[in-house]
Amino acid sequence: MTKFAPNLASRPEPITDNTLRQFQGYRIKRAFMVIQSDLTRVLNDLDLRMLTYSTLLMIVENPGLRQSQLSDALKIERPNLVVIIDELESRGLILRERMEHDRRAYALLPTLEGNRLAQKAVDAVRIHEARLTAGISDEELAQLNNILARIERNGASA
Amino acid sequence: MTKFAPNLASRPEPITDNTLRQFQGYRIKRAFMVIQSDLTRVLNDLDLRMLTYSTLLMIVENPGLRQSQLSDALKIERPNLVVIIDELESRGLILRERMEHDRRAYALLPTLEGNRLAQKAVDAVRIHEARLTAGISDEELAQLNNILARIERNGASA
DNA sequence: TATTGTTATACTCTATAACTATA
DNA sequence: TATAGTTATAGAGTATAACAATA
Numbered sequence: 001m002t003k004f005a006p007n008l009a010s011r012p013e014p015i016t017d018n019t020l021r022q023f024q025g026y027r028i029k030r031a032f033m034v035i036q037s038d039l040t041r042v043l044n045d046l047d048l049r050m051l052t053y054s055t056l057l058m059i060v061e062n063p064g065l066r067q068s069q070l071s072d073a074l075k076i077e078r079p080n081l082v083v084i085i086d087e088l089e090s091r092g093l094i095l096r097e098r099m100e101h102d103r104r105a106y107a108l109l110p111t112l113e114g115n116r117l118a119q120k121a122v123d124a125v126r127i128h129e130a131r132l133t134a135g136i137s138d139e140e141l142a143q144l145n146n147i148l149a150r151i152e153r154n155g156a157s158a
Numbered sequence: 159m160t161k162f163a164p165n166l167a168s169r170p171e172p173i174t175d176n177t178l179r180q181f182q183g184y185r186i187k188r189a190f191m192v193i194q195s196d197l198t199r200v201l202n203d204l205d206l207r208m209l210t211y212s213t214l215l216m217i218v219e220n221p222g223l224r225q226s227q228l229s230d231a232l233k234i235e236r237p238n239l240v241v242i243i244d245e246l247e248s249r250g251l252i253l254r255e256r257m258e259h260d261r262r263a264y265a266l267l268p269t270l271e272g273n274r275l276a277q278k279a280v281d282a283v284r285i286h287e288a289r290l291t292a293g294i295s296d297e298e299l300a301q302l303n304n305i306l307a308r309i310e311r312n313g314a315s316a
Numbered sequence: 317t318a319t320t321g322t323t324a325t326a327c328t329c330t331a332t333a334a335c336t337a338t339a
Numbered sequence: 340t341a342t343a344g345t346t347a348t349a350g351a352g353t354a355t356a357a358c359a360a361t362a
Contacts, residue, residue, distance in 0.1 A: 015216070015220050015223055015227050015228070015230075015231045016219060016220060017216060017219070017231060018219065019216075019218070019219045020212055020215055020216070023283060023284075023287055024193070024287055024290070024291060024299065024302075025190075025193040025194070025197055025283075025287065025290075026212075027303055027306050027307075028186065028189060028190050028193060028306060029190055029193075029194075030306070030310055031186060031307075031309045031310050031313075032187055032190045032313065033184075033185050033233075033308065034292075034309065034310050034312075034313030035182070035183040035187075036187075037185070037313070038313055039183055054178055054184075057177045057178055058173070058175060058177075058178070060177070061174060061175070061176065061177045062173050062174060065173055069173050070173070070187045072173075073173045073175060075191075085189065102237070102248070103255040116185065118177075122177065125181060125183075126181075129181055129182055129183065131182075131312065132182070132313055133182060133309060133312070134310050134312055134313045135308060135312070136305055136308055136309070139300075140301075140305055141182065141305075142246060143298075143301055143302075143305075144182075144301075144302060144305045144306075145182075145185055147294055147298055147299075147301075147302045148185050148186060148188070148189040148302075149189075150289065150293060150294055151180065151189045151192065151193065151290050151294070152188055152189050152192050154191030154192075154289065154290045154291070154292055154293070155189075155193065155196055155290055
């Protein structure tokens with residue numbers, strides 16, 4: 001085993017990811033994965049997944065919206081939203097109400113329990129976020145969000 | 159249709175996501191989704207997906223590493239890595255070489271073509287990243303990465 | 317016994333085509 | 340004919356259990 005044939009060694013040296021780490025996308029992904037992992041655990045205590053959580057919050061904030069509007073806002077394909085709405089409805093968190101002026105569409109409304117669960121989720125997620133952003137000042141977070149928004153805009157105009 | 163029964167209206171007002179938008183996770187996710195979407199398109203031109211791309215780059219940077227080391231580094235379950243390695247190997251981009259000192263394990267090595275494709279991918283991703291970070295200074299990106307790393311550390315210690 | 321790679325399997329999320337009922 | 344919601348289906352990505360070969 002010479003130093004000229006390192007490929008055949010068992011590679012006790014630590015594995016590096018410097019090539020990937022040079023990229024913004026990789027670094028943002030790593031932070032996002034950590035957040036997502038912790039958030040998934042927090043939401044699990046409320047029997048919510050990321051999709052049911054964000055769907056419920058959007059219905060609470062925009063009562064009466066249609067499924068098509070919601071799938072646009074959440075960037076979920078309409079067929080995939082159906083089963084999420086089904087789940088929230090069967091749990092008594094939201095209602096589907098036929099619209100009078102267009103009987104093809106449903107107005108989505110939160111129930112009292114839906115509103116309560118949404119509030120509990122928001123509280124829990126605030127605590128989760130406070131933990132993950134501990135030691136980071138409001139100014140730094142504002143700067144972070146400013147840059148993230150600019151990246152998002154750069155991507156949107158592509 | 160009175161203003162006191164907005165739930166029954168067809169809701170021509172724009173849909174808002176202020177509840178979700180108050181959270182760092184949501185804002186990071188939105189930026190990441192934009193990056194991922196653009197990166198997926200860029201890699202598609204090289205017949206790579208995010209998983210085959212990051213796997214190939216790790217093998218090029220760490221020639222000789224084992225599949226178990228790679229799955230640890232990429233945070234992919236070992237069974238799921240197998241099919242990715244299969245694909246890269248069948249395309250002639252990498253080799254599986256039995257290790258002399260531990261004949262259970264494979265050393266993963268890039269081929270010449272694997273090295274070439276990895277270089278092309280790195281070049282393409284650099285261009286993609288330059289587009290998405292246009293107008294953002296090096297100082298701002300350094301600040302961004304500093305904050306992202308702190309969030310990642312906060313999550314890791316949880 | 318424990319580990320490496322593998323197979324089988326299941327679950328979630330995503331994406332598209334085609335249907336129904338309404339418009 | 341077009342749209343809203345639905346059904347069916349297929350593809351990724353992810354997760355766990357169990358196996359053969361080897362340590």
